[in-house]
Amino acid sequence: MNYFPDEVLEHVFDFVTSSRDRNALSQVCKSWYRIESSSRQKVFIGNCYAISPERVIERFPALKSIALKGKPHFADFNLVPHEWGGFVYPWIEAFARNRVGLEELRLKRMVVSDDSLELLSRSFANFKSLVLVSCEGFTTDGLAAIAANCRCLRELDLQENEVEDHRGHWLSCFHDSHTSLVSLNFACLKGDINLGVLERLVARSPNLRSLRLNRAVPFDTLQKILMQSPNLVDLGVGSYVHDPDSETYDKLVTAIEKCKSVRSLSGFLDVAPHCLPAFHSICPNLTSLNLSYAPGIQGGELTKLIRHCRKLQRLWILDCIGDKGLEVVASTCKDLQELRVFPSDPYIGHAAVTEEGLVAISSGCPKLHSILYFCQQMTNAALITVAKNCPNFIRFRLCILDPTKPDAVTQQPLDEGFGAIVHSCRGLRRLSLTGLLTDQVFLYIGMYAEQLEMLSIAFAGDSDKGMQYVLNGCKRLRKLEIRDSPFGNGALLMDVGKYEAMRSLWMSSCEVTLGGCKTLAKKMPRLNVEIMNENEQTDFIFDDAQKVDKMYLYRTLAGQRKDAPDFVWTL
Amino acid sequence: MSPEIGTHQLESDTAGDMNFKETELTLALPGESRTLKEMNGGTIGTKRGFLETVDLNLGSPRADCSDKDRNESENDVLTAAKPPAAKAQVVGWPPVRDYRKNAMKSCKYVKVAVDGAPYLRKVNLEMYNSYEQLLSALEDMFSCFTIRNYLNERKMVNGVENVPTYEDKDGDWMMLGDVPWKMFVESCKRLRLMKSSEANGLAPRTPSKCSSTSG
Numbered sequence: 001m002n003y004f005p006d007e008v009l010e011h012v013f014d015f016v017t018s019s020r021d022r023n024a025l026s027q028v029c030k031s032w033y034r035i036e037s038s039s040r041q042k043v044f045i046g047n048c049y050a051i052s053p054e055r056v057i058e059r060f061p062a063l064k065s066i067a068l069k070g071k072p073h074f075a076d077f078n079l080v081p082h083e084w085g086g087f088v089y090p091w092i093e094a095f096a097r098n099r100v101g102l103e104e105l106r107l108k109r110m111v112v113s114d115d116s117l118e119l120l121s122r123s124f125a126n127f128k129s130l131v132l133v134s135c136e137g138f139t140t141d142g143l144a145a146i147a148a149n150c151r152c153l154r155e156l157d158l159q160e161n162e163v164e165d166h167r168g169h170w171l172s173c174f175h176d177s178h179t180s181l182v183s184l185n186f187a188c189l190k191g192d193i194n195l196g197v198l199e200r201l202v203a204r205s206p207n208l209r210s211l212r213l214n215r216a217v218p219f220d221t222l223q224k225i226l227m228q229s230p231n232l233v234d235l236g237v238g239s240y241v242h243d244p245d246s247e248t249y250d251k252l253v254t255a256i257e258k259c260k261s262v263r264s265l266s267g268f269l270d271v272a273p274h275c276l277p278a279f280h281s282i283c284p285n286l287t288s289l290n291l292s293y294a295p296g297i298q299g300g301e302l303t304k305l306i307r308h309c310r311k312l313q314r315l316w317i318l319d320c321i322g323d324k325g326l327e328v329v330a331s332t333c334k335d336l337q338e339l340r341v342f343p344s345d346p347y348i349g350h351a352a353v354t355e356e357g358l359v360a361i362s363s364g365c366p367k368l369h370s371i372l373y374f375c376q377q378m379t380n381a382a383l384i385t386v387a388k389n390c391p392n393f394i395r396f397r398l399c400i401l402d403p404t405k406p407d408a409v410t411q412q413p414l415d416e417g418f419g420a421i422v423h424s425c426r427g428l429r430r431l432s433l434t435g436l437l438t439d440q441v442f443l444y445i446g447m448y449a450e451q452l453e454m455l456s457i458a459f460a461g462d463s464d465k466g467m468q469y470v471l472n473g474c475k476r477l478r479k480l481e482i483r484d485s486p487f488g489n490g491a492l493l494m495d496v497g498k499y500e501a502m503r504s505l506w507m508s509s510c511e512v513t514l515g516g517c518k519t520l521a522k523k524m525p526r527l528n529v530e531i532m533n534e535n536e537q538t539d540f541i542f543d544d545a546q547k548v549d550k551m552y553l554y555r556t557l558a559g560q561r562k563d564a565p566d567f568v569w570t571l
Numbered sequence: 572m573s574p575e576i577g578t579h580q581l582e583s584d585t586a587g588d589m590n591f592k593e594t595e596l597t598l599a600l601p602g603e604s605r606t607l608k609e610m611n612g613g614t615i616g617t618k619r620g621f622l623e624t625v626d627l628n629l630g631s632p633r634a635d636c637s638d639k640d641r642n643e644s645e646n647d648v649l650t651a652a653k654p655p656a657a658k659a660q661v662v663g664w665p666p667v668r669d670y671r672k673n674a675m676k677s678c679k680y681v682k683v684a685v686d687g688a689p690y691l692r693k694v695n696l697e698m699y700n701s702y703e704q705l706l707s708a709l710e711d712m713f714s715c716f717t718i719r720n721y722l723n724e725r726k727m728v729n730g731v732e733n734v735p736t737y738e739d740k741d742g743d744w745m746m747l748g749d750v751p752w753k754m755f756v757e758s759c760k761r762l763r764l765m766k767s768s769e770a771n772g773l774a775p776r777t778p779s780k781c782s783s784t785s786g
Contacts, residue, residue, distance in 0.1 A: 458664075
C-alpha cells in the first residue's frame with residue numbers, strides 16, 4: 001500500500017465508518033494511523049475521563065461528530081453518588097477554543113449545564129444534531145439557547161433526561177426561518193408546551209421525520225400535527241385521551257391513515273385505551289413499538305393492538321402484558337429481534353411475567369437477539385429451552401425481582417440455565433444475571449462466553465474464584481460491574497494488567513479492601529482507581545483492612561481527574 | 572453445596588433470636604452481619620445475601636404506617652425469607668432508572684364501576700389534585716352513559732343519586748372524602764359509584780389508623 005497516495009487511502013477509509021473498524025485501521029502502520037486520524041470525522045469516547053478533550057482534538061483535527069459517555073452504568077440505579085462528575089462543559093469549551101467544526105454531539109449519562117448548552121449554541125455555526133440520553137443538569141432555558149442560536153439544527157433528541165422545566169417558551173425560540181428540523185423529541189419534558197407554536201413549527205418543517213411529544217400535547221393537537229406531517233417515520237404520542245365518538249377522533253383516524261411511513265411508535269403517556277383502534281391502520285407497518293411508558297394500555301386493548309403488528313422487530317412493553325400476552329407476541333411477531341419487558345410496579349416487587357412468557361417468545365421468535373426481561377421467577381429448564389431456541393443472542397439481560405431466587409421448581413441455583421445460554425449463544429456480547437448463582441455459573445461464563453464484552457453481576461457467587469473465572473476466561477471483556485457479591489482482593493489483584501484492556505470495573509458492596517485497591521493503584525499508574533465513601537462523608541477510613549463500599553476503576557490517559565468531589569478518593 | 576445456601580439463609584432468619592438481631596438497626600459497617608452469620612455456623616462463604624442488604628437498608632421500619640407493623644408481627648413466625656411487607660427497598664434494586672420509576676409512579680389507574688353500567692372505566696388518580704376534581708371528571712365520564720341509557724332526566728349527581736365509594740388496600744369499601752386526598756390516592760384500589768339505597772352498610776365515618784393531618 002506504500003504506492004497509493006494518501007488521498008486514495010483516505011477515500012478508501014471513508015467507507016469504513018464504525019469506530020472499532022477505524023481503530024483497527026489506525027493500528028496497521030504509522031502512515032495508516034496518520035491518515036486515518038487526520039480524516040476521522042466521527043469519534044466515540046466511551047468514558048469521558050479516559051482522555052482529555054485537547055488530546056482528542058489533537059489526534060482528530062477533522063472532528064465533526066462526537067459521542068461521549070460519562071457516569072458508570074450503575075449510576076442509573078442510584079449507586080453512584082449524585083455529584084460524582086461527568087461534566088460536558090470542559091469538552092464544549094475546548095472544542096470552542098480550538099475552533100472545532102462541531103456538527104453533532106451525542107451524550108449519555110453526563111451532566112449538562114445550561115451554560116454548556118448556551119456555549120454550544122453560540123460556538124459552532126454548522127451545529128446540526130444534539131442527542132442527550134439520561135443526562136441531567138439543564139433546564140428548558142438551555143434548550144431555548146439551542147433553539148434560538150443553532151440555525152442549522154436538524155435534530156434535537158432528548159431521551160429520558162431529568163430536565164427542569166421552566167414552561168414552554170423554548171419552542172418559540174426556533175426562528176420563523178428555521179425549516180430544517182428532521183427530528184424533534186421532547187417526550188421527557190414535564191411542563192406545558194405552547195401548542196400553537198408547536199403546530200407552526202411542524203408546519204414549516206417539511207423534512208420532519210421523527211417527532212416525539214410530551215404529555216402536555218393533547219389529542220387534538222396530535223391530530224393537527226399528523227395532518228401536517230404525513231411523512232413521519234417515527235411518532236411518539238403524548239397525551240391520548242379523548243372521546244372516540246367525536247369529530248376530532250374521526251379526523252385523527254383519517255390523518256393516521258395517511259401516515260403510511262410510520263415505522264416506529266411510542267409514548268401514550270396518558271391514554272384512553274378505547275381510542276387505540278385509530279392506530280390499527282398503521283400497525284401492520286410498524287417495526288418498532290415502545291409502550292413501556294403506557295401503563296394505561298393493558299389486557300385486551302394491548303393484545304388487540306399487538307395482533308396488528310406483524311412486522312415488529314423491536315418491542316418494549318410493561319410486564320402487565322403477562323405470560324399470555326407474550327404468547328400473543330410470540331405468535332404474531334415473527335420478525336421480532338429485540339424485546340424489553342419492564343416492571344410496571346417497581347416498588348412493589350412483583351412482576352406479572354414468569355419463565356413461561358420467555359419460553360413462549362423464544363419459541364415463536366427465532367430472530368430474537370436482544371432481550372431485557374424483568375420477571376417474577378425463572379427456572380433452569382426454561383433457560384435451557386430458550387438457549388436452544390435462540391442461539392443468536394447478542395444481549396441477554398435477565399432480572400428476577402428477587403435477585404437471589406433459585407429455580408422456582410427445583411430450588412436449585414440457576415447456574416445450569418445461564419450456563420446453557422452462554423454455551424449456546426456464541427455471539428453473546430452482553431449479559432446480566434440474577435437469581436441464586438454460585439461460582440459455577442462464572443466458570444461457565446469464563447469457559448464459553450468468548451465474545452462477552454459487558455457483564456453485570458448482582459448478589460451472586462460464593463468466592464473470589466467466581467470473578468477469577470470471568471477475568472481469566474473472557475478475553476473480550478470491556479465492562480464489568482459487580483454489586484453485593486463476595487469477591488475480594490484475591491480476585492481483584494489476580495491479573496492487574498487486564499484492566500488496561502478493559503474500559504472499566506465497578507465493584508460495590510463486595511469484599512475488596514482499601515489495601516487491595518491501593519495495591520492495584522500502585523501497580524497500574526494508568527488506571528484511575530476511585531473509592532467512594534458511603535453516605536458521602538468526607539472523612540475516609542485509613543485502615544487498609546477496611547472494606548471499600550464503592551470502587552470504580554477505569555483506564556485513562558488523562559491522569560487523575562481534577563473535578564472529583566470530596567467523597568471521591570482517587571488512589 | 573449450593574442448595575444449602577438457600578436453606579441456610581432461611582434457617583438463620585427464622586431462628587428466634589437471630590431474627591431480631593438481624594433486623595436490628597446497627598451502625599455497623601458492611602460485613603458485620605456476615606460475622607453474625609458465621610457465628611451461626613455458616614461456613615458457606617461470605618456472600619452477603621439480598622436479605623441482609625435489605626435489613627441494613629431498612630432504616631426504621633416501625634416508623635411508618637401501621638400496615639408494616641401488622642405484617643412484621645405476622646411474619647415473625649413464618650419464614651422471614653420475604654422482606655417485611657415486601658416493601659423493603661434495597662438501594663438500586665430493582666435496576667430500573669429513576670426516570671422510569673417516576674413515570675410509572677405518576678400513573679395510578681383504578682377501575683371505576685358504576686351501578687347499572689355494563690362496563691367499567693379506568694381513571695388515573697394522579698391526574699387529579701382533589702376529590703372535587705375527581706368527582707367532576709367521573710360525572711363527565713359517566714354522564715354520557717346515563718343520558719344514553721336512562722331516558723329520564725336523571726343525572727349522576729354524586730351525594731344524591733350515587734354514593735362514591737372505594738375499595739382500600741385492606742379490601743374494605745369506604746366512602747370517599749374521609750382521608751386527605753394524597754392518602755386516598757395511595758390506598759385506593761378501585762372505585763364504585765354505589766346506588767344510595769345500597770350504601771347503608773358502609774364503614775362508619777370514624778378516622779381509622781392514621782388520623783388527621785396531611786398524607
